[in-house]
Amino acid sequence: MSRSRVALLGLGLLLMLLLYLGLPGPPEQTSWLWGNPNVTVVAGLTPGNSPIFYREVRPLHRAHRVEVVLLHGKAFNSHTWERLGTLQLLSQKGYRAVALDLPGFGNSAPSEEARTEAGRAELLQRVLRDLKVHNAVLVSPSLSGHYSLPFLMRSHQQLHGFVPIAPTSTRNYTQEQFWVVKTPTLILYGELDRVLARESLQQLRHLPNHSVVKLRAAGHACYLHKPQDFHVALLSFLDHLL
Template sequence: MSRYQAALLGLGLLLMLLLYVGLPGPPEQTFQLWRGPSVTVLAGLTRGNPQIFYREVLPIQPAHRAQVLFLHGKAFNSHTWEQLGTLQLLSKRGYRAVAIDLPAPSKEASTEAGRAELLKQVLRDLEVQNAVLVSPSMSGSYALPFLMRSHHQLRGFVPIAPTSTRNFTQEQFWAVKTPTLILYGELDHTLARESLQQLHHLPNHSVVKLHNAGHACYLHNPEAFHLALLEFLDHLP
């Protein structure tokens, strides 16, 4: 190989190296992963029929009375709350927290009464006491029927732009005295606005708008979501 050819080969290798270094890295996570102290996340199935998969954390600090039950939106499941670090954060702050996988459509869950009964069964099977129910998006079809029938079982309610608010009257909302934190993303211009019109009729509520966040506002701005949630939990009567 001539010196000229060797020089060309070296130049080519150098260009390839520069191109490789300049390539973009892997895409960023769509939501923040937990990077705090190690927290054990337990998992299991409820005893009822249907059996419901759940994830659970126990309080690391001295326990608060309230225990938090997380539902999920259509595109998510209980793992979302673990990946986001919500379960681990609550454990660190002294809360027992449980996240469940809502079941696939079934005859039992086809009615409001059936969906309310399912949540009642979950709370009973997992012995969740002084429950605070966190309900984003589609899970409103479970949470709101339960709220209307069994709000006396709840210590608090955290709706996040839930569905199904139009299925209930102003009078039904007025009758619910449960402390409520209404959360929504400022960029959610459809379901958040619709649900807010009805949820405003809850007599004991506060509202937090998460900035730079859409419908799944807890994913888009997890820090603000966690701050608002903890502020609400820490000041429950």
């Protein structure tokens, strides 16, 4: 191969490298329509040192001030609420809804902040602030109680409602600490969940402003086993908050 050809080949490879390095990275936020021109779906990362991935539905015409924030259990992530149809249903009813990937799950990286109880409460507070959520109803299944309960104890005045679904960490708090929380609460659990549901129910019953719904023939992830019953109970609770 002649020197001129080698030089041209080298120049071409250099140009390709420069073009590659100059290309913009993946966008931090993307949006698309969900087969419904009145609903916009947004997915992206919150700002800050420990960004959290989120999925959000924004109805064009919001019917309610209440905003629903959905956490997830150990084997799941924010995409669970999309597959289940919860995000779509809430948007159809005029609610803004946001589903989060907790640190180390889905598209969210692990976070040093999540190592302590105070850090987890602060992380959740920061995410709500970054996403401009002002009238949150927090839906918290299973593992996510590790985040929602510290937040509830410290910042329950910021919550419009709370929907625990057999959450972990209820034993970390006393009866007196639960008594202080006046947030309207819907305690949801599956009839066949005979371990964590019973343990958490025993503690959560000390919340003074609560109601209880048991989903028949459903296990720990009762919202997956009985999605229609879950959605009916959730929407009924939201309607009573208005």
